[in-house]
Amino acid sequence: MSLAPKKSEPITTIEIVFPEDSNHFQSLFGGRLLAWMDKASYYAAFRYSGFPAVTASVESLDFSHSPKVGDVLDIIASVIHTGRSSMVIKVDVFCQDVRHAQAKVLANTGFFNFVAKNEDGIPAEIPPLLVETFEEKQLWELGKNVKDQAAKRRDQAAQEE
């Protein structure tokens, strides 16, 4: 019996950039941001599927703004596409310089592929995503593209072996 379709609910985590998170330019070290985004994706995948999930691949990551020490980040992760066991998570990072009362700016967007696993570590069947609105349909197509790109890369790697 197939599982009932389910709505995606974005999750938001907040991080503050401390000196130990920074690089030589007093801005946020990219690897730290990647870890925070990966963690937010994990939580979105877990909340959606009810299973622990693993990062299968990171399809793209664009840094458009450099968060500085003291800035506050809103990291918003949403499931935008589902397969049998896989989920594409879109993560948007908004940065705010709260000390100078600046508006939030989009600092980074990334797409993470997660796979739900059962207690035996086998990919587990998850509910299909319920896609209703125009925006949800657009995000679904974006997520499908991300999943297709990952599959294409794996096919190419397999051919080269």
Ligand SMILES: CC(C)(COP(=O)(O)OP(=O)(O)OC[C@H]1O[C@@H](n2cnc3c(N)ncnc32)[C@H](O)[C@@H]1OP(=O)(O)O)[C@@H](O)C(=O)NCCC(=O)NCCS
């Ligand atoms: C990713 C992983 C779960 C795939 O397992 P597998 O047994 O090869 O799985 P399958 O080929 O049956 O594919 C299962 C699903 O994963 C997806 N998948 C597999 N590799 C993928 C990749 N590199 N990127 C995106 N999706 C991937 C498949 O498309 C499939 O999706 P679907 O069920 O929605 O159709 C497995 O390779 C793994 O556990 N890797 C290590 C993950 C890890 O340690 N991450 C870092 C720490 S969390």
